[in-house]
Amino acid sequence: MTAEPMSGDTGSTGGDPAEERLRRWRLVLGGEPADGTGHTLTGRDAAMDGALTALYGKETARRGGGDRAAGLGGSTPAVARWLGDIRTYFPSPVVRVMQRDAIDRLGLATLLLEPEMLEAVEADVHLVGTLLSLNQAMPETAKETARAVVRKVVEDLRERLAARTRATLAGALDRSARVTRPRHRDIDWHRTISANLRHYLPEYRTVVPQRLVGYARASRSVRREVVLCVDQSGSMAASVVYASVFGAVLASVPSIETRLVVFDTAVADLTDRLDDPVDVLFGTRLGGGTDINRALAYCQARISRPAETVVVLISDLYEGGIRDEMLGRVAAMRAAGVRFVTLLALSDEGTPAYDREHAAALAALGAPAFACTPDHFPEVMAAAIEGRPLPIPDAG
Template sequence: MTGTAGTADAVSRERLRRWRLVLGGEAADGTGHGLAGRDAAMDSALSSLYGKRDTREARERKERSAGLGASAPAVARWLGDIRTYFPSSVVQVMQRDAIDRLGLSTLLLEPEMLEAVEADVHLVGTLLSLNQAMPETTKETARAVVRKVVEDLEKRLATRTRATIAGALDRSARVSRPRHRDIDWNRTIAANLKHYLPEHRTVVPERLVGYGRASQSVKKEVVLCVDQSGSMAASVVYASVFGAVLASMRSIRTRLVVFDTAVVDLTDQLDDPVDVLFGTQLGGGTDINRALAYCQRQITRPAETVVVLISDLYEGGIRDEMLKRVAAMKASGVRFVTLLALSDEGAPAYDREHAAALAALGAPAFACTPDLFPDVMAAAIERRPLPIPEP
C-alpha cells in the first residue's frame, strides 16, 4: 500500500507542476506548488514573453532575470535560455511571438542578436522586410543566417524536385518509335494487351511507347510570378529556392519575377537564391495585372510554357484586365497554375472572389506545401490534372 500511495503522490505532484507551468501569474498560486531549478528558469523565460507575473516567485526571480527589456544583450541571453529549455519547433514559435508582441524587429539589425536566434523561414522573411533599414555592419551576418536556411531547404527539397520534374519531362517527350534503351515497357505492355498470345504466353508489341532521348535543348519553360507583399514572405523564400533548383536543370528555362506595385525580374540571379532574396522588397501594394503583363511578353513558346502565379490575389491593379490576361495565356496554350501560398502554413487569407473567377477560367487557386510543389509542377508539365489538396 505504501508503494501505491507513493506513486499516487508522485502523480499528484507532477499534475500540480504541470498546472503551475501552464497557468502562471496569480492563478498559479492556487496550485500550492512552487518552482525551482529548471522549471523556474522555464517559467521565467515564458513570463518574459507572455506577461510579467506579480507572484512571490516572480518577484524573487526579478533579481536573477533581466527579462527581455529593450537591450540586445538581454534578448540574446533570453534566446539562449529558450534554446536550452525548449525544442527547436517551440523556440521558433516563441521567437516569432517575441518579434510580434514585443516589437523586437529593430533588434534583429544587431549582429549579436542574429547570431543568437534559431534561424527559420519566418526569421528570413523578417530579415528581408528589414533589408532596406539594415546597417552595413549587420548585412554580412544577416546573409549568413539567410544562407543557412536556404542551404537547409535546398538539401531537403532539391533532389526530389529534380527527380520528379525530370521524370515528367521524359514522359511528356514520349515517342512512338523509340530506340530499345528508350522503351517505356510498362506503357508499351499496357498499350498492347489486346495482342496477347495465350499459346505463347506473351504480348506482341505492335506499338512501342518510349521516352524521348535526353537532349541538351530546352523542353519546357517555367515562369514563377511571385507576389512579394508582406503576407507572402514564406512563399517568397520557398519560391526563390525552387526557382534556383529549376534553373539548375538544363532542359527547363526558368524565369523568376517578383512584384508588388512594380515588377522586378530576378532571373539573372537564380544561380544564388540568397542574392534573389536580398533582391526582393517585402511589403507594399499589389498589381497582379502588371506582373502578368510582363510575364506574358516573355513567353515565346506558349504550348511549352508553365506560368505559376503565387499570390493571395488581393489585386490592387485592374481586375478585369488581369482575368482577361489569364484567359488569353490559357487560350494560347500556356499551362497556368495559381498558388495562394507556397509554404507549410496552409491557405492564407485571400481574395475569394478572384479565386473563384480564376477557377471559372480553368485555373483553380489553392495553397501548396513545399513537399507538394514538385508534384504540382510535374502535373503541369505533363498537362494532367493538378494534385489539388483537399480543403
C-alpha cells in the same frame, strides 16, 4: 496558450504523473493566485517560467498577451540573455515559435538589425522573412551576419528539397517527351510492353500492343519554360523564401528554362540571380501593395513558346491592379497553350487569407487556386509539365 516545455526538460517531479501534470499546468498558467495548482517551481523550472513570463506576462497583455508580470523591456542585453535562455530550456520547434511571438508581441524586429542579436537567434523561414522585411533599414554592420543567417536556412532547404524535385521533374520531362505514334525504329519496346501488359493473350503467349511508346526524336526534344511569378507583399514572406529556393533548383535542371519574377506594385525580374537564392532574396522588397495584372503582363510578353510554358503565380490574390485585365491575361495565356498554376501560398502553414472572388474567377478559367506545401510542389510541377490534372491537396 503559451509554448509548453517538453516533459523531459526537468526531473523535478520524481516520476509522479499527478505531480508532473501540476508542474506543466503551473508553467502554462503562470503562477497567479487563481491558477489553482498550488505548485511551487524551483531550479530549472523556475528559470523556464521566467523565460515564459518575460514573453507572455502582463506587460505584453496590452498587445495580446497573458496574465504574468514581466517583460524584456526592449533592452538588447536582456533580449540576448532571453534568447540564450529559451535555447537552453526549450526544443528548437518551441524556440522558433517563441521567437516569432517575441517579434510580434514585443516589437523586437528592430533589435534583429544588430549582429549580436542575429547570432543568438534560431534561424528558420519565418526569421528569414522578418530579416528580408528589414533589409532596407539594415545597417552595413548587420548585413553580413544577416546574409549568413539567411544562407544557412536556404542551404538547409535546398538540401532537403533539391534531390526529390530534380528526380520528380526528370521523370515528368521524360514522360512528356515520349511519342505515341513512333516510327518502327523509334519504338521503346520495354515501355511499350509495360504499357500493354493488360492486353496479354495467354493462348497466344503474346502481348497485343494497342498503344506504342516511342523515343522522342532529337528534333522534337524541346526545353520547357517555367515562369515563377511571386507576390512579395508582406503576407507572402515564407512563400518568397521557398520560391527562391525552388527557382534555383529548377534553373539547375538542363531541360528547363526558369524565369523568376517578383512583384508588388512594381515588377522585378530576378532571373539573372537564380544561381544564388540568397541574392534572389535580398533582391526582393517585402511589403507594399499588389499589382498582379502588371506582373502577368510582364511575364506574358516574355513567353516565346506558349505550348511549352508553365506559369506559376504565387499570390493571395488581393489585387490592387485592374481585375478584368488580370483575368483576361490568364484566359489569353491558357488559350495559347500555357499551363497556368495558381498557388495561394508555397509554405508549410496551410491556406492563408485570400481573395475568394478572384480565386473563383481563376477556377472558372481552368486555373484553380490552392495552397501548396514545399514537399508537394514537385508533384504539382510534374503534373503541369506533363499536362495532367493538377494534384490539388485537400483543403483541410
